[in-house]
Amino acid sequence: xxxxxxxxxxxxxxxxxxxxxxxxxxxxxxxxxxxxxxxxxxxxxxxxxxxxxxxxxxxxxxxxxxxxxxxxxxxxxxxxxxxxxxxxxxxxxxxxxxxxxxxxxxxxxxxxxxxxxxxxxxxxxxxxxxxxxxxx
Amino acid sequence: xxxxxxxxxxxxxxxxxxxxxxxxxxxxxxxxxxxxxxxxxxxxxxxxxxxxxxxxxxxxxxxxxxxxxxxxxxxxxxxxxxx
Numbered sequence: 001x002x003x004x005x006x007x008x009x010x011x012x013x014x015x016x017x018x019x020x021x022x023x024x025x026x027x028x029x030x031x032x033x034x035x036x037x038x039x040x041x042x043x044x045x046x047x048x049x050x051x052x053x054x055x056x057x058x059x060x061x062x063x064x065x066x067x068x069x070x071x072x073x074x075x076x077x078x079x080x081x082x083x084x085x086x087x088x089x090x091x092x093x094x095x096x097x098x099x100x101x102x103x104x105x106x107x108x109x110x111x112x113x114x115x116x117x118x119x120x121x122x123x124x125x126x127x128x129x130x131x132x133x134x135x136x
Numbered sequence: 137x138x139x140x141x142x143x144x145x146x147x148x149x150x151x152x153x154x155x156x157x158x159x160x161x162x163x164x165x166x167x168x169x170x171x172x173x174x175x176x177x178x179x180x181x182x183x184x185x186x187x188x189x190x191x192x193x194x195x196x197x198x199x200x201x202x203x204x205x206x207x208x209x210x211x212x213x214x215x216x217x218x219x
Contacts, residue, residue: 009182012212014212023140055216092212094212096208
């Protein structure tokens, strides 16, 4: 029996915020199902951030990002991309190869986690730091 | 015959070296992450355009990595194409 070599991939999915909040489990499940269909071993899937988009996408100005790390056969990625494209849940996505990623990178704190911990968005923290630096 | 003056030792002038390496090479960054908006936004004008190499001080290879990362972030709606 031949084993198919699997590569590590990183994917970011953009989902409409209203839909994500109304049906959180359903949204995560839909993403997981698509990954499973591509014979992917999901290492992690979590919320990356919920933010205002830099420009309107599908007439929406807010979006929730899901960051997923998974191992999948290279040949299945094209099918996965097509599957996500046809999905009504995901507005936009980006799948990249993650050969350079370490376990540390994958467990890196996301903006959503920082906001949960500090109660302030990372952007707000950066602005506050910048202001403090200018005052000095 | 003129008296020989004792030569005073010259103090070395303080050398101000220009930065010889770009900000990413100095920190030995091998991959510029498109999700790292704090870093990327420093390399954009306030109208969302990418700074030139001359302005950002990046080396050619890092500038390529940065521009790719910015373009990925723009596609995902994290950074604007133009303001």
